[in-house]
Amino acid sequence: MIQVGKINELQVCSQFPFGFQLRDPNAEDQFDEQMVTLLSSDAPAELKTGATVNVFVLPDETGALVAKTTPPAILAGQTKVLRAVNATHFGAFFDWGLDKDLLVPTQYQEASIDPGRYYVVHAFYDKKTQRILGATRLHYFLEEHNDDLAPKQNVSALVYAKTELGFKVVIDERFTGVIFHSDAFKPLRIGEQVDAFVKEIREDGKLNIALQRTDKVGRSNLEEAIIEDLEAHGGISTLTDKAQPDEIYSRFQVSKAAYKKALGALYKQRKIVIDKQAVRLNSNKG
Missing domain, CATH: 2.40.50.140 (Nucleic acid-binding proteins)
Known part of the structure; x- marks a missing residue:
């Protein structure tokens, strides 16, 4: 069945001076199947009858279906x-x-x-x-209630509106959710895509989203990332606990508060030493 507004793999069933007629090669009744017109100006070179081609299908002004070999920036359902x-x-x-x-x-x-x-x-x-x-x-068009996601799950969030409470986001192109201002430690812009986490699924099934995990796993992952970053830079980093929030986010995608806590934990574990200029791996752990 031809899906309007999406990419379809169609077969050339006839050729005319102005272009080609396409059909669904898997249709059960070819006589009842609606034809799609592909103009010669939009067709690949040397396209012939019997060949298949991937095309974007849309209606023209009269409602007849036409095809484009170059798809638009957005498809139906996206x-x-x-x-x-x-x-x-x-x-x-x-x-x-x-x-x-x-x-x-x-x-x-x-x-x-x-x-x-x-x-x-x-x-x-x-x-x-x-x-x-x-x-x-x-x-x-998007679901406000979720049955597939779980707390602490990684998601992709697309910011689409700002409210007094926070930011409305599209989650994995399927659901809508909210990032409250308290969970948005960096400025967010409409249209910005960010990596995020499911913070909470409310009793009504709606989703609260956060930019970072603050649980034990999240803290452990950040500590490991800091150690790996130090090792990759010769055991030293100028990104101290006095660094600007945007510098910290650019490196680790976390808030300054989370970064300072992770540095404190690593210092207590004697894995790093900290001074005013730099953070260093501790070479004297004993």
Whole structure:
């Protein structure tokens, strides 16, 4: 079955002066299968009848299916960061790499959209209008409740909104969650993708996300990372407990508070020595 808004492997069933007709080679009834048109200008060189080709399928202005060999920046079902290029009373348009921009209708907008700015957009195929559309109102399409994730699990989080409590994020392109300000030890930007952890699954199934683990495993991993970093740099580092938070995050992706605790633990274990200028591996552990 042909999936509109996605990549399909289709077979060339006929050729015309203007291009090719494609079909699903696995369709049970080829006579009822809808045809897809691939223009010669979009087709690979020397494409012939019987060959298969991977194409992005979308409807044209009449609702007929057409194919593109170069896919857009976002497929139906995906959530990506796109740039708004225009806004009208009925919707906003986003650059997604095709000749015609992706429409985000007003009813699918979380807030008003300003051209030139970047937003997190979810793409979907609307069967009613037979168009591929976008949405910034993500909770219409992504799950707020989770059955697959577990506490302390690593996730990828895409920031899509800022609130008084913290930041709303898209988790692994499937769920929505929140990073509270107390768990966001560095500034976050809309559209930023960060590595994170499931901090808590609330009683209602919604997800609280954190940028770093603060449990025993997280502390142990950070201590090991500090030792490995020292060993890789000749046993010395100028990243002391007085370093700036952004310097620490750039090196270890943790907060300054977590880094200072890890240094303190390593010092107590006599694995390192610390002075005002540097952190050093302890060569006299005995």
